[in-house]
Amino acid sequence: MSAMTRPVLNKKQVEMNYLLHEAPREKHFITGAQAMSEAVKRANVDMAIAYPITPQSEVMHLVGDVFAQGHIKEYYRAEEELGTMSAIAGASRAGVRLFTATSGPGLIRGLEAIASWPGHRVPAVLGILTRVINAPLSIQPDNLEMAYMLYSGAVMLHAENQQDTFDFTLAAFAIAEKVDVYIPVAVATEGFFVTHAKGYVNMMSEDLVYKEFDPVASPVPAMDNETPPARIQRDAPVQKSNFMSYLIHSVWQQEIWDSNSRAMKYIYEYLGGPIEVQNPGSDIMILASGCAAAQAREAHRYAQEEGLSVGFVKVKAIRPFPKNEIREALKSAKKVIVPEHNIVGWLCTEVKAAIPNGGIVLEGPRVFGGMTLPVELIMFEIYEALGIEHNIKL
């Protein structure tokens, strides 16, 4: 087969604020996978590296098409996820904008490299299209893998729907590359429920792109033998067992987590803040992230129709975790319901630890292994918490 040539596109480069907040948008009816790849198309990505796993594959297929259409400059399928994530780390040393995506077992396989990205100051964007971690085998949505990411040092956003997936992915590039952040940003959303289902997404023209990556503006210069200050070694492994090596590692990691905290102001700037709150001050608050937030939103609507004192909190940023914002939103709640798509309840644990009266947080409801999260499941908890008689049988 002859090599195909890719068109050279001439697109208008703009700032992220213009792209997200000012550029005119048109409504499209697309899948979550399409939404993520459409964001990549507008993010002026230099290089994307792919490795298949259901349900993520759809995203990187589409990113491959975006490459073939000339929107990004380099793309290949790597050998497996550790190879993928390592190649991202290698490419980032050359000073380019990078994207990849994975799911469940793939994330776990690549985690050794991913967990080192923040320390290596790799400002890449990682899509996580959630899936059961195997045994017994399942390809279904379940966001347990996000629990393994919580302490990686990466910024983590959790998208509720296709629109969020588009906006969060686009914003992620700007957040990751800020001089006072400069660590990876993971954008998670539920496999199948979002990736393979269509929803309305308002998108700006694809003739607009985020301004190109500037390796000189990086706080950790590219290792390209070009970008000053000249450095003869960048990633000194902490080689010796002495106090200096302990000190180097500890201050470096403190800086990673400080960088993670500093991402918060950009989450306000680009995404309007880390949480969305409706009816604060209600007796019962339903707090959720990702796809569970869509179901929680619906339960909240039912509760409003029934005149119940129920409020709603959607958590968009998982890292940095919006402790202060959540504390404020839950300050007069009597009970907090945390619906989740995983068995361990990692969000529930985070919320309990964030507020002074963690005992008001109920364990669940939780579904896992790919089950859907019926609104009735949340309504059941609301009725029980309020002591209202009901006919919901589980």
Next chain:
Amino acid sequence: MSLAYITPSERFKKYLPKDYVELIDFGPFGKSQEEAGPGNMGQFKELMEEHPMCSGCWMAYYIRLIFASLPCPEETVTIGTAGCGRLAISQAAVPFIYGNYGDQNAMASGLTRAFRLRFPDKTKDVITIAGDGGTMDIGFSMTMHSWIRGERFTTIMLDNEVYGNTGGQSSGMSPKGAVLKMAPMGKDFEKMPATDLAKAAGCVYIVRMSPTNIKAAAKVIRRAIFVAREVGPTFIHAYTSCNIEYSIPTEDVFADAIELGKGRFKFDEYMTDEAKIVIERVEGEEKIARKARKAAKAEAVN
């Protein structure tokens, strides 16, 4: 840009560490092999100094040799992984990237592609230097797939036939029968056929050697780099004994390297026709340049 970016301006020089300034003035940056190559090691400031390797370490010697042989150190980036080698490699005055366990060839794949994307008109040399465990055990899949994909960089395996840095465990490259940690009854399978695997995976220039002859070893290193620039993946499988884990008395290290160079590390060079064309061209050009320099020198003397 690269030579310029490491060279301090005259007025700034006095504020820089003496080591740095001397490295630029007397080291091999921007110099020919006659001026600062392996043939006259000890007469110029080397890129790697003060390594923390064991006394008598043959690997440390070979790593020094690698750095002295680089065709263009100011445009070179090395990538390594856990193991003794990186203790020395990371102290060389050439950018070094340390990733995770055995992922050096995956990192190099991303790095070389991104370099070509950003600097399409420049030559940037990427070299992975890792041990036998990093290259053939834990990094096996990433090593093989980088070759299968035809990634254009050089892979150097420092084969000491053991996990030296972690305390002497048996590796895939240990010879059959070797009694090592984690093989307390002796290793019960053969040494992995690394160069055969490289050939099957599409490396275009492959050498197995015990680098006892400085000139020959330097030539191989340079050939591997020149070919990787233009043709495809290249691989050097070098014997770099572990005198500690194999209990080789320091004074016998060289004799051991000679001995193995007659045995399982017998010199073996493979190149494709395309690689041969590049080697002949580059070495021809070097020869002409060398003659011209000699003539100019003679002229100056006259």
